[in-house]
Amino acid sequence: MAAKTKSSTKSELNKVPLKTRVRPYLIVAPSLIITIGIMVPFIMAIWYSLTNYSFKLPTHKFVGIKNWVSMLGDASFWSAVKISLLYGVISTAVEMLLGLGVAILLNNLNNGLSRVLRVLLVFPLMVAPVTATIIWQLMLNSSVGIVEKLLNIFGVYNFPWAASPKTALMTVILIDVWINTAFIILLVLAGLQSLPKSPFESAKIDGGSAWFNFRNLTLPMLKPSLYIALLFRLMAALQEYAVIFALTKGGPGDSLMSLSLTAYQKGFKFQKFGSAIPYILVLWLIINIAAKQIVKLQRNAQKRAAGLEE
Numbered sequence: 001m002a003a004k005t006k007s008s009t010k011s012e013l014n015k016v017p018l019k020t021r022v023r024p025y026l027i028v029a030p031s032l033i034i035t036i037g038i039m040v041p042f043i044m045a046i047w048y049s050l051t052n053y054s055f056k057l058p059t060h061k062f063v064g065i066k067n068w069v070s071m072l073g074d075a076s077f078w079s080a081v082k083i084s085l086l087y088g089v090i091s092t093a094v095e096m097l098l099g100l101g102v103a104i105l106l107n108n109l110n111n112g113l114s115r116v117l118r119v120l121l122v123f124p125l126m127v128a129p130v131t132a133t134i135i136w137q138l139m140l141n142s143s144v145g146i147v148e149k150l151l152n153i154f155g156v157y158n159f160p161w162a163a164s165p166k167t168a169l170m171t172v173i174l175i176d177v178w179i180n181t182a183f184i185i186l187l188v189l190a191g192l193q194s195l196p197k198s199p200f201e202s203a204k205i206d207g208g209s210a211w212f213n214f215r216n217l218t219l220p221m222l223k224p225s226l227y228i229a230l231l232f233r234l235m236a237a238l239q240e241y242a243v244i245f246a247l248t249k250g251g252p253g254d255s256l257m258s259l260s261l262t263a264y265q266k267g268f269k270f271q272k273f274g275s276a277i278p279y280i281l282v283l284w285l286i287i288n289i290a291a292k293q294i295v296k297l298q299r300n301a302q303k304r305a306a307g308l309e310e
Contacts, residue, residue, distance in 0.1 A: 049277040056271045063274070071278045076254065076262065084258040084283065086169060088238035091176045095233055098177065099184025100226070104218075106185070107192040118189075121182045129179055133246035136175045137162075162248050165255035172244050172256065176237065184229050191225025192218070220304065227298035231291060238287050259283040 049067055053060040071077050102121070106114050124132065139145045140161045151159055162171045195218070203213050241260040244250060250257040250265070257265070259279050267276030 045277050045281060048274055049281060051274045053274040053277075054271045055273070060274065067275050068278050070275065071282075076257065077279070077282075079254065080257055080259045080262045080279065081282070081286075083169070083256060084238055084260070084286070087173065087176075087240060087244075087258060088234055090169075091173045091180075091237045091240075092230065092234045094173065094177050095181045095184050096226070096230060098181045099188050099229065102181070103185045103188035103192055104214075106189055121185055124179050124182050127179070129242040130246045132179050133175055133243050136178070137247060140171070163252060165252055168248060168252060168255050172247055175243050175247065176240065179243070180233060180236070184233060187229040187232075188222070188225060191222050194225075195221050220301075223301035223304075224298055227294055227301060231294045231298070234290055234294070235287050238290070239283060 048060075050062060050064060051060045052063050052067075106117060109117075127135075139147045142148050142158050148159065151157070160167050162168045199217050199221075200213060203217060239260050240258070241264065244256050244258060244261060245264075248256055250261045259282060263276045263279035263283075265276075266279070267273045
């Protein structure tokens with residue numbers, strides 16, 4: 001009886017067109033390929049972090065957690081963590097505030113000027129970070145830079161900018177803000193234009209002030225878009241390499257040696273890839289934790305904006 005049922009089931013499956021039978025596998029295949037493409041390098045990185053892998057050596061051997069212990073006991077590692085966090089948090093916070101303010105301003109300006117500004121704000125995104133950094137390096141030059149000339153008007157001369165450890169971080173953050181604030185503006189502006197009009201019309205009839213509308217209507221409904229912008233920018237800022245390297249190569253001294261630059265220096269300059277990979281894995285862990293928290297907040301905000309209880 002069981003054999004008969006099995007043969008009947010097999011005959012029914014044979015009647016199903018091949019396209020229909022293959023379709024589920026085709027749907028799953030891209031995600032499976034992406035997962036494999038992510039997991040294989042990740043597992044290899046963990047393995048190589050436990051070895052003395054180097055291009056200078058013909059072979060490598062297992063050294064256990066020696067690289068990790070050495071990294072955790074190195075003061076430069078904790079300095080790199082601090083610099084990466086400061087750079088990521090401060091630059092992202094400034095860009096979020098500026099992006100939100102400019103996006104609201106552009107959303108309220110429904111005229112030709114608004115359309116022109118939207119086009120102009122896209123320009124920084126079209127410039128490569130290294131190119132933008134070189135341009136700013138010339139603008140901040142103490143002898144020929146236009147920024148220096150503007151500061152001279154207010155009695156400020158020879159401002160150190162990237163030449164001093166005290167102002168180097170501020171300088172790279174300034175450049176990062178100029179490059180990436182437009183990204184926040186575009187995302188927030190898209191979120192503002194997707195908001196429903198009826199709540200604002202009702203608030204206008206009831207005499208609600210601009211601040212009341214922003215605090216109680218705009219901001220709660222806009223939070224999902226803000227969290228998406230925060231997620232993308234914070235992830236990119238924490239692993240920023242191009243701006244810092246192009247401006248100072250991690251200097252002056254080691255004042256801007258972030259996790260990315262430290263890993264690059266150990267891996268490519270000193271050829272100690274086994275020692276460099278733990279820095280990248282720590283950076284991945286920091287980004288992963290931050291991303292999970294932001295995604296959780298974004299989902300909760302999305303539920304509240306839709307009027308659903310958690």
